[in-house]
Amino acid sequence: MARKNYTDEFRRRAVDLYESTPGATLKGIAGDLGVSRGALKEWIDKLGSGTTVGGGMAVPDGPRPESQAARVARLEAENTALKAEARKLETERDILRQAAKYFAGETNW
Numbered sequence: 240m241a242r243k244n245y246t247d248e249f250r251r252r253a254v255d256l257y258e259s260t261p262g263a264t265l266k267g268i269a270g271d272l273g274v275s276r277g278a279l280k281e282w283i284d285k286l287g288s289g290t291t292v293g294g295g296m297a298v299p300d301g302p303r304p305e306s307q308a309a310r311v312a313r314l315e316a317e318n319t320a321l322k323a324e325a326r327k328l329e330t331e332r333d334i335l336r337q338a339a340k341y342f343a344g345e346t347n348w
Contacts, residue, residue, distance in 0.1 A: 245274070245278075250286060251308065252308050252309065252312040253272055253274065253279060254283050254287060255306055255309030255312060256268060256272075256312040256313050256316060257279065257283060258309070259305045259309040259310075260313055265283075271316035272316060
């Protein structure tokens with residue numbers, strides 16, 4: 240598999256998205272952005288906003304307002320997820336319509 244090269248801006252926006260989304264998981268954000276979970280974890284470790292203490296543990300700086308780049312990245316990821324959900328629902332609806340037509344034609348009262 241070919242190794243993908245991401246821009247520094249993309250990496251920063253991905254880290255901002257992860258840090259600014261309450262309840263976000265590495266797997267969820269990585270899936271939305273189309274990157275591996277390991278790559279996202281590495282970017283967070285390298286570019287994360289927390290400060291380090293003693294054993295290298297990251298301590299968050301506290302709540303901070305969402306940056307413009309983080310907001311755009313979050314909204315783009317949300318938009319992508321909503322489009323995928325809409326496609327899935329349309330497919331399911333079409334399948335159910337076809338099944339209803341099939342079974343309606345089979346009944347002989």
